[in-house]
Amino acid sequence: MHISEGVLAAPVLITGAAVTAAGVAIGLKKMDEADIPKTALVAAVLFVASLIHVPLGPTSVHLILNGLAGILLGWEVFPAFLVALFLQSILFQFGGLTTLGVNTLNVGLPAVLVYYLFNFLQLRKNSFLETVLAFASGGLAVFLTALMVAASLMFTDQSFQEIAKITILAHLPVIIIEAVITAVIISFIKKVKPEVLAGGENNE
Amino acid sequence: MNKNKFYSFFTILLLIVVLSFCFSTAVLAHRVILYAYVEGSNLEIEAGFSDGSPARLAKLEIYDKQDNLLATGETNEAGLAEVAIPARTDLKIILKAGMGHQAEYQINESEIAKDFKQPADQTLDNQNSAVIGSSNELSKAELREIVAEEVSREVKPLRKQIAKLITEQEKPGISEILGGIGYIIGLMGVALYFISRKRSES
Known part of the structure; x- marks a missing residue:
């Protein structure tokens, strides 16, 4: 999921950085003081998540957890991912500083989409359906991220179809694992602290 | 902020972090x-x-x-x-x-x-x-x-x-991982500090 330095063309890098900057701005604007610890902790989870390598499939892939983070944070997922990916790039040399914008966008945008999907359907009354929705959201976020990685690579590498096939195939195990993780954690949080879910705060 | 609410949430997420950390020492990826x-x-x-x-x-x-x-x-x-x-x-x-x-x-x-x-x-x-x-x-x-x-x-x-x-x-070694988590917690501290200062000023 971390596109390395020197792979992408300048227009792709600039577009990615610009959209990420907008996303971070929206996220910071929406963040009130009660959200700060939550955002920081999710950022810590995201930072560690990509060290968990999934030893299935043809290439080396790792957890992203953007679906879970998206449901928990909404737009605030952008600043959380920016911090997590920045620290990964300087401490682990995952990805790079020039590709920070594109990499944040590729994981952040699907997370925000999943947030809206999860809250738009409003299945809070039915906990079984909500768990199913969390499962689908966790998988969908990774799937969309794989598509976005393919889209950002298509200007430099092969055709979109070819590269999309590779990235989605490689992330199939991650899609399934994250769907399960998201379903388990969301239903757990729902039982223990339902107000933690980002959408829940507006309904209080 | 409800203190109780925050602490239970903190524990849940910290558990996730620690759990993932246990897995991560065995297999590290992605570079x-x-x-x-x-x-x-x-x-x-x-x-x-x-x-x-x-x-x-x-x-x-x-x-x-x-x-x-x-x-x-x-x-x-x-x-x-x-x-x-x-x-x-x-x-x-x-x-x-x-x-x-x-x-x-x-x-x-x-x-x-x-x-x-x-x-x-x-x-x-x-x-x-x-x-x-x-x-x-x-x-x-x-x-x-x-x-x-x-x-x-x-x-x-x-x-x-x-x-x-x-x-x-x-x-990536254990010091990088813990260091990164430390930075994030530190950032949170800085943000909360400025908010509390703003509040005490007004």
């Missing part, structure tokens, strides 16, 4: 590491991910200082490749492991032996040596070749160890 060295007239190239798995069937491109493409290659199932040195200049090896993973390694001109053989005249040389080899005497060139071969055989395990050491060293 391509490239290492190459000169052996005779070949470049020996090793490519792997930072979790230790090899970069299989990854494309290699070798450029000179002016970014002209000199040679290409591909790693095998074990992430290894052997490419004939295309020219005696500073070489830049680029590995493309797919999905946007890329790594770079530089070989200096001085690392390549002065009398390395171009791929083309290697066969010619073999024919020559076959002819001369029938007479029992060794020419200087042949002797040098034999010594070079022996030395490289002796040095090979060492090279392997160096390669392994380099890949080990580039793995």
Whole structure:
């Protein structure tokens, strides 16, 4: 999921950085003081998540957890991912500083989409359906991220179809694992602290 | 903010972090590491991910200082490749492991032996040596070749160890992981500090 330095063309890098900057701005604007610890902790989870390598499939892939983070944070997922990916790039040399914008966008945008999907359907009354929705959201976020990685690579590498096939195939195990993780954690949080879910705060 | 609410949430997420941390020490991923060295007239190239798995069937491109493409290659199932040195200049090896993973390694001109053989005249040389080899005497060139071969055989395990050491060293360690988490908690602290100051001022 971390596109390395020197792979992408300048227009792709600039577009990615610009959209990420907008996303971070929206996220910071929406963040009130009660959200700060939550955002920081999710950022810590995201930072560690990509060290968990999934030893299935043809290439080396790792957890992203953007679906879970998206449901928990909404737009605030952008600043959380920016911090997590920045620290990964300087401490682990995952990805790079020039590709920070594109990499944040590729994981952040699907997370925000999943947030809206999860809250738009409003299945809070039915906990079984909500768990199913969390499962689908966790998988969908990774799937969309794989598509976005393919889209950002298509200007430099092969055709979109070819590269999309590779990235989605490689992330199939991650899609399934994250769907399960998201379903388990969301239903757990729902039982223990339902107000933690980002959408829940507006309904209080 | 409801203190109780925050603490229970904190515990849940911290649990996740600690749990994932336990898994993470076993397998670490996601960065391509490239290492190459000169052996005779070949470049020996090793490519792997930072979790230790090899970069299989990854494309290699070798450029000179002016970014002209000199040679290409591909790693095998074990992430290894052997490419004939295309020219005696500073070489830049680029590995493309797919999905946007890329790594770079530089070989200096001085690392390549002065009398390395171009791929083309290697066969010619073999024919020559076959002819001369029938007479029992060794020419200087042949002797040098034999010594070079022996030395490289002796040095090979060492090279392997160096390669392994380099890949080990580039793995993210416990201090980086804890450091990163610390930075994030620190950022949270700074944000909360400014908010509390703003509140006490107003």
